[in-house]
Amino acid sequence: MNSIPAQEIQRRGMSAVDELLRQGPVQVIENQRARYVVLSTEDYERLTAGPSAWDWLERPSRATRDKSAIDADLSAERDAWDATP
Structure with a gap:
């Protein structure tokens, strides 16, 4: 992931972020810490x-998935x- 100091944004404006x-x-x-993305x-x-984390927590049907099903879904999402270019 790219990073930029906040001072650089203050100096150059949003063109630095663009x-x-x-x-x-x-x-x-x-202050030497990642503060924003x-x-x-x-x-x-x-x-x-897609569905948010809250959707996953609130849907009983998803709550019954086992660890392997959750791992497979997460792996597919990461892939x-x-x-994506």
Whole structure:
């Protein structure tokens, strides 16, 4: 993941973030710690398009899945993220 110091954003503005967003999400570093993550609109929409963690917790049918089913779902989701350009 790309990162940028908050001071760099203050100095250069959002153009500094725009350059890094072309390569993926950007962590904003403040006081030597990752404080924020900036996503492109496309990444945000893809991230929020599917069921949220709350959906998984609230659906009884999903709560009955065993560990291997959950692991398989998570693996498929990770593979989909890796396959995205």
